[in-house]
Amino acid sequence: MKSNSMKRCVNVLLTFIFALGLFLVIGLENKVSAASVTLKDPVVSGDTTTWDCIWFGSYPQTEILPGNSTYTSLQNASGWDANEELTLNGVKYRRIKKSHATFSSNSGTTGYYNWSDSTTWHYFRYEPIKWRVLEAGGNMFLMADKAIDTKSHGSATLWVTSDIRGFLNSTSTGRNSFLGSAFTAEQQSSILTTAVENQYLGATYNINTDDKVYLLWTFELDFSIGNNDAANRYGFVSNATRICQPTDYAKAMGVSHGTGNCSWWTRMPAYTLNGDYIGARYVSSDGRAGLHCDSTRARGIRPVLHMDSSKTNLYSYAGTVSSNGTVNEQSIPMSDSSGNIGNAGNRFTSGNKEDNKSVILERARVKSVTLAGSRALKVKIKRDKKASGYQIQYSTNKKFKKNKTKTVNLKKNKKTTKVLKKLKKGKKYYIRVRSFQKVKSGNSVIKVYGSWSKTVKSKKIK
Known part of the structure; x- marks a missing residue:
């Protein structure tokens, strides 16, 4: 009798252990570590390109709208620092007013963010940044999947003196710094300093720079403009492959987004053959490269950088995106090996995206x-x-x-x-x-x- 009872206990215990193991395997399948995936170069099929993606660093992205508990908590919270940032329940946020936007003159008009007044704070959650892999290998070449901010080049006529270059490479924190805001010290050390070539019209304009973060050159975006094979290698083979969407934060900072897409800057200036400066070049919201306008205009920022791919503890696989609109996204990781996800705080999960569900209004007609x-x-x-x-x-x-x-x-x-x-x-x-x-x-x-x-x-x- 005891023998049969013991056998039943053992069977129950083994069944439990098996079920527990199965549960753990299923639970771990949702997070794909960088080390378990071999990242690939862009895959081109006709006019369509598919890129592998990774999560790396973090930056303010989704707006927390009125009408939910998180908004109220942020509104009532004390302890906002000098950069107007705060970590609440393990998640990091940034708040801004209308005066902080790069461009707000068209506020409320079709295709622009609506600032109802100049005194109300608007809140944005730090979230992991998704990057497209333009080149895989030991030193990965990455480009932000979306426009993460809105800036102007300022009055500069060359990349070396551009306000955007200063913003991208500043190691300070706050609204005027990308590198210092988006990456921890360890993550910054994994980003390689790149000798950036700025070749255009002769020695006067060919001032190369050493940058950790920068923007693409127009020739790298369209083979038909500069006969640069890099455009094809990076997957920019049609207008559709250059189309970009802005984050909520980029919209609030002033980029036009009437179609759901936005224009975005390159680092290339525009000169006539006589050497007369006529503006800075950008990519239009429908993906046309090589256009130019006044450098003081506000457009989307889509950074690029090289990083050491062996630092697999600092990033994770994010799935793929395709220029035909197909997105196969791996869930945002709870944390990296050091217990946090960049500067987003140690409690960020994709579940936090529920914060902005309360207000979804159709565009009126x-x-x-x-x-x-x-x-x-x-x-x-x-x-x-x-x-x-x-x-x-x-x-x-x-x-x-x-x-x-x-x-x-x-x-x-x-x-x-x-x-x-x-x-x-x-x-x-x-x-x-x-x-x-x-x-x-x-x-x-x-x-x-x-x-x-x-x-x-x-x-x-x-």
Whole structure:
């Protein structure tokens, strides 16, 4: 009898051990260490490229929106440092105001971030940075998957004196430093100093630099422009392969993102054959390389760097991304071998992404604008079930200058029609709308706005 009982106990114990082992194996499958994967160079198939990716370093990315407990906790928290940064429950955050943005003049217009006022803090969570592998091997060449910030070159006409170069390579911390903000000291030591060639129009302009972090040269992005085979090696074989999306933080800093994509800077200046400076070169939001504009304009920043691939304790595999839109992402690791994930804090997980679920408003749409009798227009709006109401702006100026613009609010979700009265006879009006959601923020209720609709022009007022 005892023998049978003992056998049953042993069987139960073995079953438990087997199940526990299986559980542990399944649990570990979600995290793929860098050492267990052989990273590959970009794979090109026709006009489509697929890149391997890694997680390395961290930077402010996702905005924490009003209407959830994390926002309220950040709003009420003390201990923000001189860089306006704070670690809360093991996760690091940065806060900024409108005055901190590189460009905010178009705030609230279609395709730009909306700063409702100049005094409210906006909060952004540090998250691991995803990098595309442009070249695998001992010294990996990496490019940020998204535009991580928005900056201008300043008044510089050469990369050596560019404000962006200073920002990328500064080892300080805060809004004006990338290297010091994004990487720990150990991670910084794994980033190699690169002898960056800046060859253009002769000795006057060919000032090479030694940088840990920099931007690509236009010739490295399009073979047809500079006959540089690097463009093909890195996978830039079509406009689609150069398209870039901005993070929430980059949007707040001022980059235009009306299509969901953004333009981004290169380090290459633009000169005429006579040597006259005409701006800095960038990649457009639809992926065209070689364009140029004034260097003081604000565009997305997509850093590149070389790192020692043997430092596998400092990064992890992030899956693949393809220029056709396919993303196979490995989950963000809980921590690296030293117990943290760069500067993101020691408690960052992909689960933290739930913080911004509370407010998701569709871009508003004007269904129709029609004449409604003497000096009046009737505006119909497409209903958004998630909205608390809608805001209509109408103006005789297509840029909606303040002194020529009026605003009216519709305070109910199902109220989607408004008659605008006492308009000027003989004038055409420009109309745009946006939805808003009322959310609780601390002890008060505030409005969170969606994006402005496309502008609609009316017929002449009778």
